[in-house]
Amino acid sequence: MEFEFIPIDYDYFEVNDRTFVRIIGRNSVGKRVCLIDDCDVYFWAILKESVGEKKIKSVMEKIDAIKIRENSKTIKVLKTQLHDKKFLGKDVKAIKIFIENCKYDGKLAEKINFSEIESIKEHDLAYVTRYILEKKVAPLSWYRVGGSVLENSSEFGGIDSAFEDVDLFVRVEKIEKSNKENANFMPKIVAFDIETDEFDVGKGKILMISLVSDGFRKVLTWKKINEKVENVEYFKDEADMLEAFVKYFKKLQPDILTGYFSDGFDLPYLKARAEVNKVKLSLGLDESVPRFSGGMSPRGRINGVVHVDLFKFIDVAYSQYLQSETLGLSDVANELVGEGKKDYEFKHDSKMSSNDWKKFFEYNLQDSLLTYKLFMKAWPDMMEFSRVMQEPLFSVSRDGMSSNVENYIIHNLFRYDEIIESKPGHHEISKRRERERYEGAFVLQPTPKLYENIVMFDFTSYWPSIISTFNLSRSTFLGDKKPKNLKEKDFLEVDISEKNKSKFYFSKAKGFFPLMLEEIIKKRKEYKEEYKKNSTPILKARSNAFKLLANASYGYQGFFGARYYCPQASAATTAISRDFIKEVISKSEKAGFKAIYSDTDSIALEMKTKSKNQALDFLKKINSELPGIMELELEDFYKRGIWVTTRKGEFGAKKKYALINENGKMKIRGFETVRRDWCTLARELQNQVLFRILKEGDEKSALDYAKQVIKKLESRDVEKDKLVIRAQLKKPLSEYVANTPHVTIARKMVKAGMPVDQGMLISYFIAESKDKKALTRDRAFLPDEDKLYDIKYYLEKQILPAVENIFMVFGIDSEDLVREKKQKTLGDF
DNA sequence: GCTTTCGCTGTACC
DNA sequence: ACTGGTACAGCGAAAGC
Numbered sequence: 024m025e026f027e028f029i030p031i032d033y034d035y036f037e038v039n040d041r042t043f044v045r046i047i048g049r050n051s052v053g054k055r056v057c058l059i060d061d062c063d064v065y066f067w068a069i070l071k072e073s074v075g076e077k078k079i080k081s082v083m084e085k086i087d088a089i090k091i092r093e094n095s096k097t098i099k100v101l102k103t104q105l106h107d108k109k110f111l112g113k114d115v116k117a118i119k120i121f122i123e124n125c126k127y128d129g130k131l132a133e134k135i136n137f138s139e140i141e142s143i144k145e146h147d148l149a150y151v152t153r154y155i156l157e158k159k160v161a162p163l164s165w166y167r168v169g170g171s172v173l174e175n176s177s178e179f180g181g182i183d184s185a186f187e188d189v190d191l192f193v194r195v196e197k198i199e200k201s202n203k204e205n206a207n208f209m210p211k212i213v214a215f216d217i218e219t220d221e222f223d224v225g226k227g228k229i230l231m232i233s234l235v236s237d238g239f240r241k242v243l244t245w246k247k248i249n250e251k252v253e254n255v256e257y258f259k260d261e262a263d264m265l266e267a268f269v270k271y272f273k274k275l276q277p278d279i280l281t282g283y284f285s286d287g288f289d290l291p292y293l294k295a296r297a298e299v300n301k302v303k304l305s306l307g308l309d310e311s312v313p314r315f316s317g318g319m320s321p322r323g324r325i326n327g328v329v330h331v332d333l334f335k336f337i338d339v340a341y342s343q344y345l346q347s348e349t350l351g352l353s354d355v356a357n358e359l360v361g362e363g364k365k366d367y368e369f370k371h372d373s374k375m376s377s378n379d380w381k382k383f384f385e386y387n388l389q390d391s392l393l394t395y396k397l398f399m400k401a402w403p404d405m406m407e408f409s410r411v412m413q414e415p416l417f418s419v420s421r422d423g424m425s426s427n428v429e430n431y432i433i434h435n436l437f438r439y440d441e442i443i444e445s446k447p448g449h450h451e452i453s454k455r456r457e458r459e460r461y462e463g464a465f466v467l468q469p470t471p472k473l474y475e476n477i478v479m480f481d482f483t484s485y486w487p488s489i490i491s492t493f494n495l496s497r498s499t500f501l502g503d504k505k506p507k508n509l510k511e512k513d514f515l516e517v518d519i520s521e522k523n524k525s526k527f528y529f530s531k532a533k534g535f536f537p538l539m540l541e542e543i544i545k546k547r548k549e550y551k552e553e554y555k556k557n558s559t560p561i562l563k564a565r566s567n568a569f570k571l572l573a574n575a576s577y578g579y580q581g582f583f584g585a586r587y588y589c590p591q592a593s594a595a596t597t598a599i600s601r602d603f604i605k606e607v608i609s610k611s612e613k614a615g616f617k618a619i620y621s622d623t624d625s626i627a628l629e630m631k632t633k634s635k636n637q638a639l640d641f642l643k644k645i646n647s648e649l650p651g652i653m654e655l656e657l658e659d660f661y662k663r664g665i666w667v668t669t670r671k672g673e674f675g676a677k678k679k680y681a682l683i684n685e686n687g688k689m690k691i692r693g694f695e696t697v698r699r700d701w702c703t704l705a706r707e708l709q710n711q712v713l714f715r716i717l718k719e720g721d722e723k724s725a726l727d728y729a730k731q732v733i734k735k736l737e738s739r740d741v742e743k744d745k746l747v748i749r750a751q752l753k754k755p756l757s758e759y760v761a762n763t764p765h766v767t768i769a770r771k772m773v774k775a776g777m778p779v780d781q782g783m784l785i786s787y788f789i790a791e792s793k794d795k796k797a798l799t800r801d802r803a804f805l806p807d808e809d810k811l812y813d814i815k816y817y818l819e820k821q822i823l824p825a826v827e828n829i830f831m832v833f834g835i836d837s838e839d840l841v842r843e844k845k846q847k848t849l850g851d852f
Numbered sequence: 853g854c855t856t857t858c859g860c861t862g863t864a865c866c
Numbered sequence: 867a868c869t870g871g872t873a874c875a876g877c878g879a880a881a882g883c
Contacts (some may be wrong), residue, residue, distance in 0.1 A: 319867080423868045452867085463871030464866070485866090486870095578869025585869085593870070622872085623866045670875065678865050678873055693864060693874080700862060700876090750862065761860045763877060799877065820876080 024193070025169045027051040027203055028058065030162050031210060031278050032329045033415045035150040038180045040096065042124050044154045045182070047189070047278075047308070047327045049210070051165075051203070055276070055308075057186060057327075058168065059179055060195035062157040064125045066132060066146035067442050068118040069110055074139045079105060082139045083118055089134050091127075098127045110144070110442045112498035112534050117144075117442060125150050144442045148433075151415060156434060158198065161413045163406050165203035170196045185309040186327065188276060207561065208406070210278035212236060214395035217289045218387050222778040224288065225295030228261050231384060232268050232293075235391040236275050242384045243267050248377040255384050262300035265293070272306055279329045279416070280306070281398045283352045283390070286332040286421075290323040291315060322421055331405070331420045333398055339423055340404055340571065348699040348749075349784055356393040359400050364389060403564035411568045424575035425582045431572055432539065432587065439535040444497075444586040455583035461594035462520055464623035465601040467608065469666040469675035471832055473716065474619055476630040477682065478638045479658040480607070480645075484547075484570075485624035486577040487540050489599050490592065492651025493517075494529055496536035496580065497589035501528040517595040527591045536580075536587060541652060543573050600624070607645060607655065614641050620666060620680060625658065627680075635660060659684050663717045667828040676828075683717035695825045702788075704745040704817070705825040708732045712826050722833040729826050736822060737814055746817060747806050749784045756781075764789075767800040789816045 032047040046058040068086065070079060083103045090099045101121040108117045122131055128146040135143060148156075155161055173183040173192040183192035213236045221227025231244035242255045243264045258264040272280070282289045294313050297304035304312045308327030315321040323330050337345075337355055347354035357363035364386070375383070409419045412427050413434040422430070433443055447455065482488065490496065493515060506514055506528055515529045550566035579585050581593035600623065607626055608618045616638075617629040630638060638660075645655050664682040666675050679693035695701040696710045708729060715725040735741055750765035756779065759766045765785040772779050779785075787803040790810035794801075799820075804810050 421868095425869050428869085460871075466865090466872065481866095575869060580869090581871090582869045584867065590870095597871075625866080669873095676874070692866095695875095698863060698875095753862070759861085761878070763861065765862090824875085 024172060025167065026056075027201055028056055028166050028168045028198075029164065029205065029208055030058075030160060030166070032327060032417065033151045033154070033162070034326065035154075036180070036182065037124070037126075038178075038182075040124055042126070042150055043179065044151060046160070049278070050191070054190040055188065056191045056193060057183075057189045057308075058170070058193050058195050058198075059173070059182070060154070060158065060160075060198070062154045063121060064123070064128070064150075064153065065119050065121045066128055067108070067144045068120060068135055069108075069141045069144060069442065070116045070118065071139055071141045072115075074116070078139055079116065079118075082137055085137060086118060086120060086135055089131065091130055091134065093127065093130070098123070098131065100131065108442050109440050111444070112441075112530075112532070115141075115442070125153065142445075144445055147445050148443070152430075152433065155413055156437070159200075160198055161434075162409045162415050162419075163205065163208060164410060165201040165205045166198050167201040168193065168195060168198050170194050170198075182309075187310070188273065188308045189327070209402075211276060212279050212281060212395065212398055213272065213275050213277040214281050214391045214398060215285070215289060216282060216387060216390035216394060217292060218383065219292060222780070224291050225299070229264070229292060229296050231387050232264065233387045233391040234268070234271055234275070235388070235395040236277065239275065240388060240392070241271060242388050243271070244384065246380055248380045250377060250381065252381055252384055254388060261296060262302050265297050265300055265302040265304070268293070269302070269305060277328060279331055279398075280325060281331045281333055281394060283394045283397070284332065284334050285330070286321060286323050286335065290330065291321065294323075322417075324417065329416045329420075331398070331416065333394060333401065333420075336401060336405055336420045337397075339427075340401070340408070340567075352390060352393055352397070356397050360393070360396045362393060362396065364393065403560040404567060407561065407564040407568045411565070411572070424571060425579050425585060428572060428575050428579040429586055431543075432536070435539055436535065439538075441535060446586055447584065447588065452583055455588060455590075458583075458590055461590060461597065462601075463597050465604055465621070466623070466677045467618065467621035467626075468677065469620040469680070471666050471668045471675045471828075473720070473832055474629050474664045474666070475662070475720070477619065477627055477661040477664045478616075478630055478635075479625060479627045479661065479682075480642060480655050481625035481658050482603075483654045483656050484544055484573050485600060485653075486596050487544055487573040488651070488653045489596050489603075490576060490580070491537045491541040491544065492653055493595070493599055494531060494534055494537045495589075495592040495595045495599075496529075496534045497587045497592065498536065499530045499532070499534035500589055500591050501530055503527055503591075517598055519594045519598050527595050529592075529595065536576075540573065540576050543569050543576070544652060547573060603649075603653070610645065611641065616641070619664070620677075622678060627661075627664065627682075659690075661685075661690075663720060665713065665716060665829065665832060667832060670824065670828065681713045681717060683714075687718065689714060689717065699784075700748065700750050701825065702746050702748050702817070702821050704732070704736070704741055705821040707745070708822060709825040709829070712829055716829065722830060722835070726830065726835070729822075729830075733818065733822060736817055739811070739814070741812070741817075743788060743806065743812065746788045746812050746821075747786050748788065748821075749786045752779070752781055752783050752785055754781060762800060764800040764803040768803050768805065772805070789813045789820075 028048050028050055030046045030048040034045050035042050036045055043059055043061045048056055050056050086103050087100055090097050101123060104119045106117050106119055108115055132143045132146040170193040173194055175184055213234055215234050217232050218230045219227045220230055230246055231242055233242045240254045245258045245260050245264050247257045258267055290313055294304055306313060306325045311326045313323045313325050315323050338350055342350055345358055347358045353364040405420055409416050412419055412430040414430045436443055501514060513531050515531060517527050519525045519527055547566055547569035550562055554562040554566050577596055580589045604621055608621055611618050611628050617631060619629050620627045642655060661682040661684050666680050669676040682690040691697055694709060696706045711728055712725040716722055752769055756769055764787060768787045769779050769785050786806050788806055789802050790804050791813045792802045802813060
C-alpha cells in the first residue's frame, strides 16, 4: 500500500540481533501509523597517507576476517569497501566497514588497530541519526511511503501486537519526500502538572494531577471536599487517581505530552508514586512505563509519545530574548502568552479549608493550561528546530545550542563528501578544558557625560560573518607557523595577541564550516525577508532557527565538547573583530564624528555637526570597504544618552549606559534598573532618574524625585516588598565556600523546613540591628519576618549607589549627596 | 584594631 | 557537561599596617 506520512517520534529496537528503526507518526487522515525500516550500519577506517594499494588490500582482508565472541554469539564484519573521501577538508582513502548491529561498533572498532589505519570514525553515531542520514527521512515533513502492512506478524518480535494504540504498522519498502504542504502540521498535545505534599521526588504523595488538551480540562484528586467543582474529579486514594490518569491519557491519544520541569519533577514523581502504589504507569503505546536516562539531568521517555519538557526548550531557544527575571512558568507565560499564574499561597495540609482546596485545584489546572498555551506558542519554533537540525523532537527539545550546531553540521556534511569527526573522549575533554584562555572582544572606555544626538551602528551577525569571510575553522587551520608549502595569497595570517605576537594561519581554500555558516546567514536573511512579506509564525520560526544557529557557531568552535573544536579559530575570530571595530572607530573620528562607546560589534557616535544623511553616507562608505559578507547596519538614532563612572574610579564604566530615541523610548544597558539582584525601590528610582534626565536634558526634576524617595525611605514610608533583594542559588547549598547573605538565608530556610532547590531565587531584606558591627548576612531576614528595615543600609547600599554616579555627571558628587541627605535627616527628626 | 586587598559570587553585555 | 570572553559590584575573610 502507499500513503502519506509525517514522522514524529523515532526509536530503535532489536530483533534477532538486528537493529530496526521504529517511526511513529500520522497519515494524511490523522491515523497513528508506525513504520518499521532499517538502514546499513557502517563506520570508517581512514588510512594513513603513505599506505599503498597492496597494503590496503591486505588490511581490508584482515578487517573482513575479524570475529569477536559476545554472549556466545559470533560478531563479524559484513563487508568492506574502499572509498575516496574527505576528512577535515583533505582527500583521504577510507575503508567503509559494514556491520550487522551498531551496538558492536565500539568493540569492532577497537579490534581495528592496524598500523596502516590513521583513525576510526563515525562509530559513535546513534542509530536514529544514522537512519535519518542514510535514508533522508527527516522529522516533521511529509513523505510518500510504500510498504506492506503487518498484522499479528511475528516477523518483528510481535511489535505490531504489542503497540495496541497504533492504527497501522507498515514495513517500509519505499519512502520519499512528498509534495504535501507541511507548514502547519499540528500534533495532538496533552499538557500536565502535578501538586504534591513534599518537594523531593517520590517522598510525599501526589495530591492532584491536571490534564489539558484540545477541548479537555481535568483535575484528578483524592482530596475530596464536600463541593462539586468544575473539571475536578475525585478518587478514593492516590492509587485510584494514578490509574485514572493513565486511563485519561490513553483516551486522549496524544502525540506529545508536555510539562514544565517535567523531566526533573512531574514525570519522575508520577513514576515513583506509581511504583509505591503498585499502579502500572503504562503511558507508552506498547503499555511500557516511562524510562529515564541521562544521569545528572534525567530525560523521561515514553514509547511512542514524545515527552517534551518545555522548560528546557524555552531556556535554549528564548531565554536570551526574554525580559522576565526568572524562567519559571508564571514569568515566562506572562511574557510569551500574556497570562500569568493566579496567586496562591501554599499552606500545610491540615490547615486547609474547603475553599483553600478549591483554589488549589484551580491553581493546578491553571498550570497545565499555561503549559498548554506556552507549548502552542513554542511549537512553530520547536518544529522548525527539528526540521532544520534533522533530529527528532525528543532530543531537539532538550539539546543545547552547541548540539544543535553539531547536528546541523552532521546532517549536512554529506554534501562535502566528508567523514564525520568523532566526539572527544573523557581524556581529550579534560585536556581541552585546561587550555589557555584567549583574548575576547574589544570594549571602548567611554567618557562619562550626558551626550546629545547619537547614532548607533552595529555589525550584523558579526562573529559568524568573520568566521565565514576569513574561513576560520578546524579544517582550514594551518597551525602557528608560516606554511612553507603554500603561496602567500593562499593563506591568511592572523595576529592573535598584541602582547606575545603569536600568529595563527588559515587556508584560503573554503572549508565546510565557513561555507555552511555562509549558507545559514543567507537563509536567515531570505526567511526574514519572506517573513516581512508574509508574516506567518512558521516563517518567523524558520528565520529564528537560522539566526540562533549562526549566533551559536562562534561559541561552538570554542566549546570543549565539540567534534569540530577549534580554539585557534575562536581566538582568530575575536582578534579580527577587534581590528575591524577599531578601524570603524578611527574612520568615524576622521569623518568628523566622536566615538562615545563601543562593545564588540556596536559603536555609538556623537553626531556633532553631522546630519542623519551624513551618518548614513558614512555607513554606506564603511560597507563598501568591508570584505565578504561583513556588514555594518544602523541600529537607531538617539536624542540623548548618558554614560557614568564606575562606583569608585574616575573613569567611565563599560557595559553601562542609557539612551532615549526620538520616540521617547529608552534603551538601558547594565544599570541596576536591569539587574534583578537589586531591590525594586532602587531600580525604580534609577529608572525614573534616567528617564527624567534623558527626556529633559538636565538633572533638576530627577534630583527632586530622588529626594522625595529618600525622604519616604527615611520616614519608613516604603513598603517592604520594594526592599526585597533577590539572588539565585547557583549551586547546591553544600558547595558554597562564601557565606553571602543569600546563602545564609537559604540555610535558614532549610532549617525551617522550607523547600530550597538549586536554581531558586532567594528573597530577603536587611533589618536594623543594635550591634553596629553586625555583618549584612546577620541582618538579612525573610520577607515575611516582622522586623524594621534598616534605613541606613538601604540608603547607603541601595539608593545612593543607584543614583550617585548618575548625578556625578552633573557635578553633584557623592559628598554633596551625603550632605544633602544629612541635612534632610536633621530636618526630619 | 583598622584599612586594604583579594577571592567568591551573581548578574549583565555582546 | 551540554557555547565564548569582558565587565561591574557587593560581601566577607585574609593580609597588611
